[in-house]
Amino acid sequence: MSEAILQVRDLTMTFGGGKRGPLSKRTAGFVAVDDVSFDVRRGETFGIVGESGSGKTTLGRCILRVLDPSAGSIRFHPQSETPVELVGAPTAQLRKVWRKLRMVFQDPQASLNPRLRVIDIVGQALQKSEGLKGKALADRVGTLLENVGLRREFLHRYPNAFSGGQRQRLGIARALSTGPELVVADEAVSALDVSIQAQTLNLLQDLQEEFSLTFLFIAHDLAVVEHICDRVAVMYRGQFVEVADTDTLFRAPQHPYTRALLQAVPVADPRARRKRSDLSEPVDIGAGSGGCNFAPRCPHATDLCRATRPPTRTVAGADVRCHFAGDI
């Protein structure tokens, strides 16, 4: 496999905590991303799945450096350029990085400025970074629109003239405008209807081939992730509990949480009805409270799990964070 375009090491993001004032007590804060390490390889689609609150969006925002991680390192390696350390990088340096590292957001309604025309929404980065304007800008944006399956004539329309699926295409065109290498897609198809979702997934795959893109694909829909991703990380309470090739992860999940998650997904086959998971309700504890984060809900939890954080081990081709992976 090719080299890494992104190397994340021991990344931690804590919200709040510390002392608020001279008289307040020191609090622990909420650990949203907890000691996460992984590589994204050039040209692949790396998926991050997890339920709401698992920290997947926060992780994506840390990588884009919209948030300042509390600890750890994120090395981004664009082609034929020297690798950049994103954690602690000054904004001036990040501005250059942000041309190669782009984002597609979930809500196509909220992520497009309703008062700007398409040419300004999609072309904003080109105006700022390359100083394009007039006909040159219109040409470039027109081509981008065609790349995402929209018509050139849409240049001077406002976002409200478009359907949800078309708006998401505008968001994708905007991400593509600066010739990115890594695109972080945070729930990029979640808000779309099934027929539009299929079109958008196909578009992403076509664009990946055409522009040699690498995707970091954050989603909660396991079927979509299985369809589009080469490798998948399962996130639970800020940690990667399992990372594996898509086929390995879906055929032979190792972590009890991955299993419960897969079992809970409704299968579109009425003859396959079965008893679903008996997973208990999530318990409200902050991440990083001693033992394994999943122990309070895990059917296999022992005293060891409640006392000691499990290390990441490689079991049957998967990197699993569980004391008993391989035995259960």
Place this chain on the structure above:
Amino acid sequence: MPQIPMQTDPTEQPMIQIRGLRTHFFTDDGLVKAVEGVDLDIRANRTLCLLGESGCGKSILARSILRIVDAPGRITGGSILYHAADGRTVDLAAARPGSRQLRSIRGSDISMIFQEPMSSLGPIQKIGRQITETIRLHRQVTKAEAKEEAIDMLARVGIPRPAERFEAYPFELSGGMRQRAMIAMALSCQPRLLIADEPTTALDVTTQAQILDLIAELKDEFQMAVMLITHDLGVVAEVADDVAVMYMGKIVEKSDVFGLFETPSHPYTRALLNSVPRIGMTTHERLPAIRGMVPHPLARPSGCTFRTRCDHVMPGICDRREPRLKPVPGGEVACFLHDKETTDV
């Protein structure tokens, strides 16, 4: 969960018979035909799934039954016959809005749960108060009896420490717990029909599984009819006995759940089934997406509304007349491909 759907007696009268229902919205921009000529039966002790994409009219159809369609929408035609337990028959479509009759049915005989449990529970009243209010509105019980029933109901829907949660505010509960509280409220008067509008769409999959199980369990226990509105084929496959597929305000196919997944008849149903990635079936290849998009509601195509996206469109037939639901083995379908009379002409 039962593997085989319960046999229904075809002579048994459905609990609700919807005939030719039209719910239109008189907007400033024009007339939106949100529900346009729907025929549908709802039977006791069965789960009917209403399947469709956003904007197809599935929620408006459900709201029409309860007569809670917001202005500028109103029912402009058709009937919704409700056969009550005492043998009376009420046409809900013709009932006067706000009438005593309608209010006595709503929340008691027929109740509804919504997608967003946070926005459908009052934020400033305790959970318990909201449930006892419903009970005391419809039945002659004392406050203490209502409280006891409410706590029983909270326990019944799987809320731990129900007596404590009776005193909780909605914001103190998680999303799954809020939806359970909502279900407890909806079931507090033991309705004969529960309408659930995307009840699990806002929830995580593990929570969704629990809520779907709960609804199925309670359906069997109370012998209710359940009408579940969803866009998720997985949910349909897991819980439905019968399915009605909607597209642009019309039902295009009705079938039992096995027929729908095994021998879908309408091109839209087939395309929908093909366009969804399924776990364990993936090839990483392109998905067969439905081309184009749903037409604007103010620009309904003439004839069959799906013809602009249909791979089997027959010029001269599909654009001339609207297909009506015709019986096919296992169900009914509104498509000229299955309509002998038209294709033979």
